[in-house]
Amino acid sequence: MTLAPHHDGSALYVSDQAPALGDLVLVRLRVPHGYGPLAAVRTRSNPDHEPEWSDATLLGTHDGWDWWEAPVAVRNPRHGYRWLLQHEDGTVEWLNQAGLHRIETVDADDFALVAYPAPPAWLTESVMYQVFPDRFARSAHADEHPTPEWAIPAEWTDPVEPVMPARSQQFYGGDLHGVIEKLDHLTALGVNLLYLTPIFPAESNHRYDAGSFDRVDPLLGGDDTYIALIEAAHARGIRVIGDLTSNHSGDSHEWFRAAFGHPGAPEEEFYYFTDDGNTEYVSWLGYASLPKFDWSSDALRRRFITGEDSVVAKWLKPPYRIDGWRIDVANMTGRLGAVDLNADVRQLLRETMLRINPDAILLGESTNDATSDLQGDGWHGAMTYPGFTRPLWGWLSEPSDVPYRDVDGVEVTAPWFFGQPIGGIPRYTARQFADTVTRFTAGIPWRVRLGNMQPLDTHDTARFATHAAPGAMPVAVGLSLTMPGLPVVYAGDEFGLPGVDGESSRTPMPWGTEDEPAVAERIALYRDLIAVRRAHPALQSGGFRWLHVDDETVVFVRETADETILVLATRGDADAAIPAGSVAGAASAQALFGDATLAVADDGAVLISADGPAFAVWSLPGVSAPAAASVPVTAEVSRGVVDGAEVTPADEVKSS
Numbered sequence: 001m002t003l004a005p006h007h008d009g010s011a012l013y014v015s016d017q018a019p020a021l022g023d024l025v026l027v028r029l030r031v032p033h034g035y036g037p038l039a040a041v042r043t044r045s046n047p048d049h050e051p052e053w054s055d056a057t058l059l060g061t062h063d064g065w066d067w068w069e070a071p072v073a074v075r076n077p078r079h080g081y082r083w084l085l086q087h088e089d090g091t092v093e094w095l096n097q098a099g100l101h102r103i104e105t106v107d108a109d110d111f112a113l114v115a116y117p118a119p120p121a122w123l124t125e126s127v128m129y130q131v132f133p134d135r136f137a138r139s140a141h142a143d144e145h146p147t148p149e150w151a152i153p154a155e156w157t158d159p160v161e162p163v164m165p166a167r168s169q170q171f172y173g174g175d176l177h178g179v180i181e182k183l184d185h186l187t188a189l190g191v192n193l194l195y196l197t198p199i200f201p202a203e204s205n206h207r208y209d210a211g212s213f214d215r216v217d218p219l220l221g222g223d224d225t226y227i228a229l230i231e232a233a234h235a236r237g238i239r240v241i242g243d244l245t246s247n248h249s250g251d252s253h254e255w256f257r258a259a260f261g262h263p264g265a266p267e268e269e270f271y272y273f274t275d276d277g278n279t280e281y282v283s284w285l286g287y288a289s290l291p292k293f294d295w296s297s298d299a300l301r302r303r304f305i306t307g308e309d310s311v312v313a314k315w316l317k318p319p320y321r322i323d324g325w326r327i328d329v330a331n332m333t334g335r336l337g338a339v340d341l342n343a344d345v346r347q348l349l350r351e352t353m354l355r356i357n358p359d360a361i362l363l364g365e366s367t368n369d370a371t372s373d374l375q376g377d378g379w380h381g382a383m384t385y386p387g388f389t390r391p392l393w394g395w396l397s398e399p400s401d402v403p404y405r406d407v408d409g410v411e412v413t414a415p416w417f418f419g420q421p422i423g424g425i426p427r428y429t430a431r432q433f434a435d436t437v438t439r440f441t442a443g444i445p446w447r448v449r450l451g452n453m454q455p456l457d458t459h460d461t462a463r464f465a466t467h468a469a470p471g472a473m474p475v476a477v478g479l480s481l482t483m484p485g486l487p488v489v490y491a492g493d494e495f496g497l498p499g500v501d502g503e504s505s506r507t508p509m510p511w512g513t514e515d516e517p518a519v520a521e522r523i524a525l526y527r528d529l530i531a532v533r534r535a536h537p538a539l540q541s542g543g544f545r546w547l548h549v550d551d552e553t554v555v556f557v558r559e560t561a562d563e564t565i566l567v568l569a570t571r572g573d574a575d576a577a578i579p580a581g582s583v584a585g586a587a588s589a590q591a592l593f594g595d596a597t598l599a600v601a602d603d604g605a606v607l608i609s610a611d612g613p614a615f616a617v618w619s620l621p622g623v624s625a626p627a628a629a630s631v632p633v634t635a636e637v638s639r640g641v642v643d644g645a646e647v648t649p650a651d652e653v654k655s656s
Contacts, residue, residue: 463505482558555568
């Protein structure tokens, strides 16, 4: 790759990560020295859908880069902007989150300043561990509760049965006491955020068909055990978030039972009943056990979100004090045909959480292209797959015909791939991996991208290990922990558990095998890479630049003023030549992980080689840039082509 102009939303390039409406923010562009020559550099925004321009000033040259700075006035809650580079020969280039272009670009891919309240700082410092309670750990307390009528009992070592009715009713009896007993495992692994899938009473093993949102399932240990778990986790420096279904309840839910067959009941407006007798209704994807909420109901909004004793508020308050919510089926919440109240719901969720606990996080499940919902007004991030997980599978898998049975018992031989009927797992090159990541993150503000969950797999997917190419696990785990986003370890990944589809991935944890050589090696891999992530803030919130991409290999950096982290990931043998000037201080690079060779050529190029598959990480000096402009400043911002106006002192720059 040749050297090219670069900007991203990190603190290296944006003076304020949490601006307010009306603030003036300084944004910076770094351009290879001698690039052009350039006649002018400007930003182009589009407030109120009317273009606005600001001229950039050349601040100086450091380590072979010219640094330009321009003011951008934050006029909308999501304020997009892009860079315009005008060459002396008349060439015009545009830089946005999708890359550098010689044709005009669309607003959707602009860089974005977000004036909504910022997420808590701890979000980017987190490594998440996901637990599916029925399959994580069973304590002696589980024997105190009789098996419910809906359940099909299973021994801990029994294989998972993927066909209905066992698919949703096979019951292993994992409980919250069991989670407490295994917290030392989480501490040793290095994770610091525990995400539990639902803990409410239900009539399934997954509990997404909640019968109530007001209490913890007694089968899991009840409210007191949940409190004990949260307190024990907090004492170890581990935060805990819950899982809540805003799209639907279960058909055993007390609200639904009050309305079902009872026309005129106050709760009937909570759901989409379609007959006069309240016996027919809209449900999630046609599953009668999951009746869909109607968010046009003010009463539902009060009881679920906005009221002081609402579901959302209750669990954030003492004595529970959870640290946030992951919202299930967030993408479909409030949406049905011509009705779209999704923004209303996510914004109400955010407002309530800010009121009750502004230090809590809000994540939404949106497993496909989530760009339109991820603009900072509600979700701090999302459980979403196309921006990392799916392209990673495409690159680092070696699909084999491992048959599995679908929900109806039909045998499927093509590997499972996120429900897409495409005949299995696509085959991507490293270049296609990088291109896909860029495509699906280009429309998401940087601040939100940092909060997007970055799993190899989850409780809803097959396990990545099932089809991982030989030697690819360190590459996959390493990318999850070093690329921008929230790393996720789904319980069992560190044991190397396979799973051919979303149900088979819910295998009970194989406790007692930790000392087996293959398992111990996998646990050590996770522990070592998590330690690297947590020890280096550049991997948590630093900027991101691709340095080298070919069909086998990607090389990138995460950058702050204090440190640069250089990362190599390759499926095959790597032989990458990084152009001179791409990164400074390579001669003093300190290896943090992996087995690869780094050298600096006489012409200053950085040469990286490895026998693949390989993953390697180095620490380099931070980025040297010119000093910030003095503040306060005034700047000239032009709207359209006629309305030139000077920014007033009220628009003073907020500088970090």
